Amino acid sequence: MAKRPKTGPRPFIQARIEGCRAVMAERGVDAFLITGRMDHYYLTGFSGEDSAVLITRRGVHVITDRRFETSSAAEVGWARRHFRKVLLPEEVGNVCRKLKLAKLHIQPGAVTVADHAEFRKSAKPTRLANAPDILGQLRRFKDRDELSVIKRAIKVAEDAFKATRRSIRVGQTEREMAARLEYEMAKRGSSGCAFPSIVAEGPNAALPHAVPGSRKVRKGSAILFDWGATVDFYCSDLTRMVFVGSIPPKIRRIYGIVLEAQEKAIEAVKPGERMCDVDAVARRYIKKHGFGKFFGHGLGHGMGLDVHEPPRLSWMSEEKLAPGMVVTVEPGIYLPGVGGVRIEDDVVVTERACKVLSSVSKDLQESVV
Numbered sequence: 001m002a003k004r005p006k007t008g009p010r011p012f013i014q015a016r017i018e019g020c021r022a023v024m025a026e027r028g029v030d031a032f033l034i035t036g037r038m039d040h041y042y043l044t045g046f047s048g049e050d051s052a053v054l055i056t057r058r059g060v061h062v063i064t065d066r067r068f069e070t071s072s073a074a075e076v077g078w079a080r081r082h083f084r085k086v087l088l089p090e091e092v093g094n095v096c097r098k099l100k101l102a103k104l105h106i107q108p109g110a111v112t113v114a115d116h117a118e119f120r121k122s123a124k125p126t127r128l129a130n131a132p133d134i135l136g137q138l139r140r141f142k143d144r145d146e147l148s149v150i151k152r153a154i155k156v157a158e159d160a161f162k163a164t165r166r167s168i169r170v171g172q173t174e175r176e177m178a179a180r181l182e183y184e185m186a187k188r189g190s191s192g193c194a195f196p197s198i199v200a201e202g203p204n205a206a207l208p209h210a211v212p213g214s215r216k217v218r219k220g221s222a223i224l225f226d227w228g229a230t231v232d233f234y235c236s237d238l239t240r241m242v243f244v245g246s247i248p249p250k251i252r253r254i255y256g257i258v259l260e261a262q263e264k265a266i267e268a269v270k271p272g273e274r275m276c277d278v279d280a281v282a283r284r285y286i287k288k289h290g291f292g293k294f295f296g297h298g299l300g301h302g303m304g305l306d307v308h309e310p311p312r313l314s315w316m317s318e319e320k321l322a323p324g325m326v327v328t329v330e331p332g333i334y335l336p337g338v339g340g341v342r343i344e345d346d347v348v349v350t351e352r353a354c355k356v357l358s359s360v361s362k363d364l365q366e367s368v369v
Contacts, residue, residue, distance in 0.1 A: 045075045210224070258342065261286050345357070
């Protein structure tokens with residue numbers, strides 16, 4: 001059964017829908033099925049899972065179930081809502097036939113092979129086709145409302161880190177520090193971690209995606225923290241080092257190199273610059289100082305509703321930066337058996353350069369507890 005819309009969407013949601021329809025028209029797409037949860041949240045504000053949003057030239061259809069009857073009324077009461085009593089592909093087929101759609105474009109990256117087969121079977125006689133990257137193109141550019149929420153997510157993460165840093169004591173485990181950090185984020189309004197928090201002491205910091213374990217803080221520890229908060233579905237992503245009592249000489253040396261590489265790369269983040277060229281700024285500096293083979297990942301990534309989303313600030317991307325893009329800048333040096341350093345900030349590309357959104361200190365001496 002479908003619920004008819006009552007009021008119109010908020011202006012910024014209407015603008016996103018119009019933007020989506022404009023790209024659809026350019027690409028020859030008349031009907032677009034959105035099954036990626038963060039994609040349909042971005043476009044409509046609807047947050048329910050195991051659901052879909054169907055955009056046509058004239059209508060917005062939300063296909064969900066009765067678990068989300070109340071929440072969908074609040075979030076998308078202006079849309080045509082369809083509450084299914086069958087599996088999602090079957091209800092999508094029912095809606096396609098009601099609308100007499102000749103062709104339906106779906107998100108190829110947001111459905112499994114098995115689900116694709118079910119959609120194709122259930123939608124008949126509507127034909128299925130893979131949609132171009134419509135929402136990836138739109139989501140690259142953050143509007144004022146999105147930037148406001150991202151800034152809140154960054155502040156929550158930074159304040160939680162400062163509180164956690166004050167609580168660090170010799171004998172604590174990586175797992176204990178990660179739990180404290182996540183508690184401090186939740187206390188300040190984070191609905192969950194943007195990704196599994198990384199807290200890596202000593203040699204474990206040489207693993208870019210280390211998993212917190214039972215390794216303990218000791219005097220002279222160098223600890224890598226990589227963490228992020230989620231506020232109203234938007235993410236933050238930061239990395240800082242904490243030193244307990246003193247700074248190991250080799251780590252001190254590579255910290256200065258990584259920090260300088262990051263600052264040079266941030267200066268290079270400007271509209272019109274290729275992603276690979278910005279990556280090269282940091283990579284060349286690290287290589288010049290003899291540590292090129294110890295920096296193996298890309299310089300950064302886009303961030304928003306997903307903590308990793310387009311664009312990619314990497315040697316593999318020739319895409320150009322443009323105003324409104326939010327990216328991380330996070331060079332690192334990782335020395336097996338010794339430890340590692342990564343420093344990460346979130347920046348937004350402006351009309352002429354970029355603005356760093358994060359502010360927690362990177363000063364080496366202020367990193368000592």
